[in-house]
Amino acid sequence: MSDWYTTFANSGVGATLVTQLGLPRPAVLRRYEPGQPLLPGPAVVGTAGEGRLRGTVTAVLRDAGVTVLPPVDADGAEDGERPAAVVLDATGVTGPAQLAAAHDLLAPAVRRLRPTGRVVVLGNPPASADTPAQAAARQALEGLVRSLAKELRGGSTANLVLVPEGAGASVAGPLRFFLSGRSAYVDGQVLTLSPADVPAGADEERPLAGRIAVVTGAARGIGAAIARVLSRDGAHVVAVDVPAAGEALAEVANEVGGTALQLDVTAPDAPRRLVEHLRERHGGVDVVVHNAGITRDRLLVNMDAARWNAVMAVNLQAQLDLTQALLDADGVLRPGARVVSVSSQSGIAGNRGQTNYAASKAGVIGMVRAWAPGFAARGATINAVAPGFIVTEMTARMPLGTREVGARLNSLQQGGLPVDVAEAIAWLAQPGAAGVNGQVLRVCGQSLLGA
Amino acid sequence: MSSPQPRRAAVLGGNRIPFARSNGAYAQASNQDMLTATLDGLVARFGLQGAQVGEVVAGAVLKHSRDLNLTREAVLGSRLSAVTPAYDVQQACGTGLEAAVLVANKIALGQIESGIAGGVDTTSDAPLAVGDDLRRALLELAGAKTLQQRLRALARIRPGSLVPEAPRNAEPRTGLAMGEHQAITTREWGISREDQDELAVRSHRNLAAAYDRGFLDDLVTPYLGLTRDQNLRPDTTVEKLATLEPVFGRHDPAATMTAGNSTPLTDGAAAVLLASDEWAAEHGLPVLAHLVDAQTAAVDHVHGGEGLLMAPAYAVPVLLARNGLTLQDLDFYEIHEAFAATVLATLAAWESPAFCKEKLGLDAPLGAIDRDRLNVNGSSLAAGHPFAATGGRIVASLAKQLHEAGPGRRGLVSICAAGGQGVVAILES
Numbered sequence: 109m110s111d112w113y114t115t116f117a118n119s120g121v122g123a124t125l126v127t128q129l130g131l132p133r134p135a136v137l138r139r140y141e142p143g144q145p146l147l148p149g150p151a152v153v154g155t156a157g158e159g160r161l162r163g164t165v166t167a168v169l170r171d172a173g174v175t176v177l178p179p180v181d182a183d184g185a186e187d188g189e190r191p192a193a194v195v196l197d198a199t200g201v202t203g204p205a206q207l208a209a210a211h212d213l214l215a216p217a218v219r220r221l222r223p224t225g226r227v228v229v230l231g232n233p234p235a236s237a238d239t240p241a242q243a244a245a246r247q248a249l250e251g252l253v254r255s256l257a258k259e260l261r262g263g264s265t266a267n268l269v270l271v272p273e274g275a276g277a278s279v280a281g282p283l284r285f286f287l288s289g290r291s292a293y294v295d296g297q298v299l300t301l302s303p304a305d306v307p308a309g310a311d312e313e314r315p316l317a318g319r320i321a322v323v324t325g326a327a328r329g330i331g332a333a334i335a336r337v338l339s340r341d342g343a344h345v346v347a348v349d350v351p352a353a354g355e356a357l358a359e360v361a362n363e364v365g366g367t368a369l370q371l372d373v374t375a376p377d378a379p380r381r382l383v384e385h386l387r388e389r390h391g392g393v394d395v396v397v398h399n400a401g402i403t404r405d406r407l408l409v410n411m412d413a414a415r416w417n418a419v420m421a422v423n424l425q426a427q428l429d430l431t432q433a434l435l436d437a438d439g440v441l442r443p444g445a446r447v448v449s450v451s452s453q454s455g456i457a458g459n460r461g462q463t464n465y466a467a468s469k470a471g472v473i474g475m476v477r478a479w480a481p482g483f484a485a486r487g488a489t490i491n492a493v494a495p496g497f498i499v500t501e502m503t504a505r506m507p508l509g510t511r512e513v514g515a516r517l518n519s520l521q522q523g524g525l526p527v528d529v530a531e532a533i534a535w536l537a538q539p540g541a542a543g544v545n546g547q548v549l550r551v552c553g554q555s556l557l558g559a
Numbered sequence: 560m561s562s563p564q565p566r567r568a569a570v571l572g573g574n575r576i577p578f579a580r581s582n583g584a585y586a587q588a589s590n591q592d593m594l595t596a597t598l599d600g601l602v603a604r605f606g607l608q609g610a611q612v613g614e615v616v617a618g619a620v621l622k623h624s625r626d627l628n629l630t631r632e633a634v635l636g637s638r639l640s641a642v643t644p645a646y647d648v649q650q651a652c653g654t655g656l657e658a659a660v661l662v663a664n665k666i667a668l669g670q671i672e673s674g675i676a677g678g679v680d681t682t683s684d685a686p687l688a689v690g691d692d693l694r695r696a697l698l699e700l701a702g703a704k705t706l707q708q709r710l711r712a713l714a715r716i717r718p719g720s721l722v723p724e725a726p727r728n729a730e731p732r733t734g735l736a737m738g739e740h741q742a743i744t745t746r747e748w749g750i751s752r753e754d755q756d757e758l759a760v761r762s763h764r765n766l767a768a769a770y771d772r773g774f775l776d777d778l779v780t781p782y783l784g785l786t787r788d789q790n791l792r793p794d795t796t797v798e799k800l801a802t803l804e805p806v807f808g809r810h811d812p813a814a815t816m817t818a819g820n821s822t823p824l825t826d827g828a829a830a831v832l833l834a835s836d837e838w839a840a841e842h843g844l845p846v847l848a849h850l851v852d853a854q855t856a857a858v859d860h861v862h863g864g865e866g867l868l869m870a871p872a873y874a875v876p877v878l879l880a881r882n883g884l885t886l887q888d889l890d891f892y893e894i895h896e897a898f899a900a901t902v903l904a905t906l907a908a909w910e911s912p913a914f915c916k917e918k919l920g921l922d923a924p925l926g927a928i929d930r931d932r933l934n935v936n937g938s939s940l941a942a943g944h945p946f947a948a949t950g951g952r953i954v955a956s957l958a959k960q961l962h963e964a965g966p967g968r969r970g971l972v973s974i975c976a977a978g979g980q981g982v983v984a985i986l987e988s
Contacts, residue, residue: 351773351775351776351779351781352781353781354600354779354781354786355596355600355781355782355783358603358604358780359603362608365606365608365609367604367605367606368600368603368604369777370776370777370780371773371776372773372776375773377773388843389843389844389845
């Protein structure tokens, strides 16, 4: 499944044609491949106010072999290597006046940013501010980053990471994610970290080596992509889907060297069977991805109980039941376990004809937030990933006009690929993402819907 | 030099594709296609990608001449390691169970640590052969050296020679179809139409219930769009079956065997994973059951006056005696439903003092069994019966049933086969 328009608009004839017609020319995104360097060029690092994370940022970049450039002057040199990323430590802003420093750093650096560049701003959470002025300045960063993300072209992205006091050790993983190709379709987002014990010395190439990962709905589409990426990152994947999808499921399991478990997650004994399977076959589980989901679209007034109930059962109740069973089963959910729930843009923005689906996907967000403190207490995390317009077999069946317009309604002017969602999920499963808990990470190219 | 002590081979699980009616969902699939898909489903279930198991043993009853190395070719096309050895076996409808016994025996002797046993059959993609006249003419033509010899060979070919020979579901020495043989036995044992129809209905209901409770979720992998056995009729009733006309033994006005209480021609494949306990533990795979012992028998259906499909009635008492068990010591009975009447005649024989004394040489009859422990998850009348695949279907299903029932439970597998043969085995959880 690929985005034909993006391919066409970047071909010789296509590029000329879309330019002359004034059509959007979406960039080819920088996506992760094993062995790829963190960034294709140097990074500019600067601060606004007395930042406390500059040292951490510099260490992360140097460890990854990235050349760190000092801030570019407003009238600075136009020669020299163009940066592939700009990282602004804005944890020191105490009032609106210091935001000017953010502008002063970003403007010249962003002007020189390469295509598929990255802008990452680190700030403090507004809620913990000491004064209204401080809170205002911290909150202002969100407006700055979200707007800058809309201004960037060429497949570049801008994201904001909020780092509370004491969560400095949590920064490295998220910073690497937002700089890397793994976050290709994550744009204009705000992620809040929490303090956590982050294991040191993770294997960047195979961060999930030795882990057991369950993926529901793994027979096709986004679920199959999740299985592939988790496997690529070193995990043994237990691929779960309904028995009727078993043929495709077996192919996915064989492709990724995992195992197929045919199971209807809504069956009354599904939680017991999953727990028993994980205990008997693997002695436990490290990563659980609740991806199984269905749509049964109708306008609310035309929706029968069967449509409503089927969507709730698969998309929400099964996630609650399976997670609870794993929490209750002694020792099955291993220390440092990661649960990632697939939500949806519809759950954030709503969607006509999807009251049932949007309700279920919003419910997932509520579930994740409510469980986060309990998970943190066991050294585990639970997060949601909310895909935007992702090019799948399902969207391929949409009418051409609806599909192509839907795919362009975001800052990157293109639909995402299943692998983009999978990369975000696999990253949340990494040891380095220990400081991300109870968050909703949107993979939507900064969609205009529900932004 | 001392040999290793025999050990019991463990059944770890199985996989099959849903069985399709002849010329149904798998009309275009070959035996090799189906067996390969079945192996790949097993590989996916147990994470055996690239793994080398000790041996893969399988077979087909209806086999193309090109499939001389069917199982090995299926292994090469599967996700198993290409250095996994394989061989074919054929014992008619006993093929699948015999394959499991062969694998289990090598494991028991320590010759291999793991193995896959299976079987496959298609009645849709069946081999057709040229008639003997045409075959001889073509062979002569191939061997001809002069134009004259070639013309003479070609001249032997007549329009009538061009009709192909299809495999027949008939005994070579009697010319009778299997159903006609069973009809004789059915009449001899006085098996009623009502009892046969009732057994058929129970088979459909039990299999449907097994699907509904998810029992088959880790035994079956869908194939070519088929997710359940095509022959399964969950809503069939004794009343519906009573309306069918007899199809076997029709010269008898009291004929009882219909399409409803006989298995239809079917396409499909099944495989079972067996191993030593040590191999299972190393691979983190729970043991469902062990294969305790097995026995074959044959009857003389040509001149001996015994029914073609009655050999299991002889094999089971030998197997029980060797293991110090009575028929009632078993917790579950899997008696292959070639025809409903086959099962009923076998049970009647074991209950008959005369049969047990005169034919089996026993002082007392084996006795009756608890019918609620018979084919509890359905059998061939509902699932269908792709000849060589049935053994694998039953062994995997029974092993899972025994595992669910708890440790120390025993189950009997009894399969009748063409040529007057029978293969039986005991599994224990």
